[in-house]
Amino acid sequence: MNKRIYLCLAHMSGKEQMYIKEAFDTNWVVPLGPNVNGFEKDLEEFVGEDKHVVALSAGTAAVHLALLACGVKPGDEVLVQSFTFCASSHPITYLGATPVFVDSEVDTWNMDPALLEEAIKDRIEKTGKTPKAIVPVALYGMPYKVDEIMAVADRYGIPVIEDAAEGFGSRYDGRMLGTFGKYGVLS
Known part of the structure; x- marks a missing residue:
């Protein structure tokens, strides 16, 4: 054919x-x-949520700028969901940083909060440094485990960049996806 x-x-x-x-x-x-x-x-x-919106050329560009705003530099590590479109991880490599992939959990197919915490502990133990950001994804419009991911991020003081490109218009607990982290990306 x-x-x-x-x-x-x-x-x-x-x-x-x-x-x-x-x-x-x-x-x-x-x-x-x-x-x-x-x-x-x-x-x-x-x-809503009194958020400020900036239109860019693509969601990839938005993830890139959010990483820059979080201070990601060459040699840093960023935790990112493994089951996602490449636009969630490519901007990490543009900056000379390393994506550390975190596997999914079975309920939402999104980032597993328990594996996220294991990955943070592992990276701190092996590198002596805390990862610079966490990038969970709303795969197929399904909210990731927002409360659990945000709790882990708060425990370690790591900013969250929500890749809500596939979750445009989806809500969790009455709030629009992309409004929970330090930065939210819609596409």
Whole structure:
């Protein structure tokens, strides 16, 4: 069979094409403009929790900037979920840091809180350093074990960067995913 099967097809019609044309016609492609500013404002209202939204080119870029904001540098280690899309871990390597993969638990297929704590203890014992960040993922829109992961992170003083790209619009305990950690990434 020579037929290609695409992961996803770009489909733009109606309003998408209108807004793209408007951006070019008004020369608001770079720097940003009223449509992006409006999108950020609408997303802030949607997410709630008095969170500030910054639109970037991709979720990967957002994880990258969040890691930088957490002070991740070459030689550091970052704990990241093992069962996820590569965009959760690639930004770690962009910075010269090392991803330390934490396996999943059976209920949500997301990061296992017990294995997370084991990994933290292991890295402290072996390197003498605490990992710089934790990146749990809301795989397939399923919330990770938020309370347990946040409790482990708090115990060790490690910031959490929530990769909620697949969990856009999902809630846990009444709150939008992406609002629990120091930084949240939607895509």
